[in-house]
Amino acid sequence: MTNSCANLRHPIDVPTASLLDRLTATANEQGIDLLLVGAFAREVLFYHIHGIETGISTMDTDISVHVADWASFHRLRSALQHTGFQIADDPVEKIRDTASGKEVDLIPFGPVAGADARLEWPDQGPTWNVLGFEEALANAILLPVQADGRESVSIPVVTIAALVMLKIVSFYDRPKERVRDVRDIGFVISHYLDAGNRERLLAQADLVARAARDPNVAAAHLLGQDIRSMASEATHRYLVERLRHETTSSSDCPLASTLAKKSCQGKFHAARALIQSMIEGLETHYRKTP
Structure with missing residues (x-):
C-alpha cells in the first residue's frame, strides 16, 4: 500500500467520521485491511480532497474487507456489534450504524474469493467478480479519520483510477x-x-x-x-x-x-x-x- 495521506479541503462530517473510525479500529484489532470504495469514496476523492462537487447524493458507504475466509469475515461482523453496529443474516454484507442510521456494505475480497477472484456468497446464488481489488488496496491512499476524542486512525481509500x-x-x-x-x-x-x-x-x-x-x-x-x-x-x-x-x-x-x-x-x-x-x-x- 502507498503511504500517501489525503489532505482534505472539506472535512468528513462527524457521524461518518465516527462510523469510519469505529470500523477501522475494529478491523485493525483483528489484523484486517479495509478499503473504502463505491459512492462515498467518489465523494472523498472529488469533493473532500479536490473540492469538486459531484451533484450526486448518496447515503451508501461501501467498505471492502480483505479476509482469508468467511470465518474471518463473520468474526469482524460480530465484533462490530460491540461498537454500535447492527448486523443481519440476510443480506450478510449489510450492517447498520445505530448512531447515524447509515447503512454500510461490507464486500469481502482477497483469499476468500479464490484464485479466480470470484466471490461466492454463502447460500446467496450469484457470484461477484472482485477482480482488481487487490491492486486497488496496494495502491490506496490513506484517509485520516478521528472521532469521539480518540487517536486518529487511517482508512485506505481507492485512487480515482482504481475506482x-x-x-x-x-x-x-x-x-x-x-x-x-x-x-x-x-x-x-x-x-x-x-x-x-x-x-x-x-x-x-x-x-x-x-x-x-x-x-x-x-x-x-x-x-x-x-x-x-x-x-x-x-x-x-x-x-x-x-x-x-x-x-x-x-x-x-x-x-x-x-x-x-x-x-x-x-x-x-x-x-x-x-x-x-x-x-x-x-x-x-x-x-x-x-
Whole structure:
C-alpha cells in the first residue's frame, strides 16, 4: 500500500467520521485491511480532497474487507456489534450504524474469493467478480479519520483510477444492476484533469494535442495509463478485452450505449471515442505486475 495521506479541503462530517473510525479500529484489532470504495469514496476523492462537487447524493458507504475466509469475515461482523453496529443474516454484507442510521456494505475480497477472484456468497446464488481489488488496496491512499476524542486512525481509500477500474469490472459483472457505475465513470472522465491531473497531461505532447480537440478524450487516455500502472496482468487483460469489444461490436456494446445515454448526450460515437482512448492508455507501455 502507498503511504500517501489525503489532505482534505472539506472535512468528513462527524457521524461518518465516527462510523469510519469505529470500523477501522475494529478491523485493525483483528489484523484486517479495509478499503473504502463505491459512492462515498467518489465523494472523498472529488469533493473532500479536490473540492469538486459531484451533484450526486448518496447515503451508501461501501467498505471492502480483505479476509482469508468467511470465518474471518463473520468474526469482524460480530465484533462490530460491540461498537454500535447492527448486523443481519440476510443480506450478510449489510450492517447498520445505530448512531447515524447509515447503512454500510461490507464486500469481502482477497483469499476468500479464490484464485479466480470470484466471490461466492454463502447460500446467496450469484457470484461477484472482485477482480482488481487487490491492486486497488496496494495502491490506496490513506484517509485520516478521528472521532469521539480518540487517536486518529487511517482508512485506505481507492485512487480515482482504481475506482474506475473497479466500476468497469462491477458493471460487466451485473450490467442491469450497475448502471450507476457507468454514470460515475463518465463523471470521473469529465473531471479527471481538474482532480490534480492537468499538469501531468501537459507533460505529454500527444495528450496536449488530444486535449485541444476534446479534453475528455485526453482525460480518458490518461486514466487508462493510470489504471495500467497498477493493474495485474489478469486485470489488464480483462479490461482490454472487454473495452475493445465495445469498440468493435455492432450490437453488443453495453458500456458504450450506457455511457452515451448518461454522459455523452446520447452520442454513441462520442462514448466509443472515450473508450477507445482509454484502451490506448491501457496499452501504452504496459508494465506487467504480479
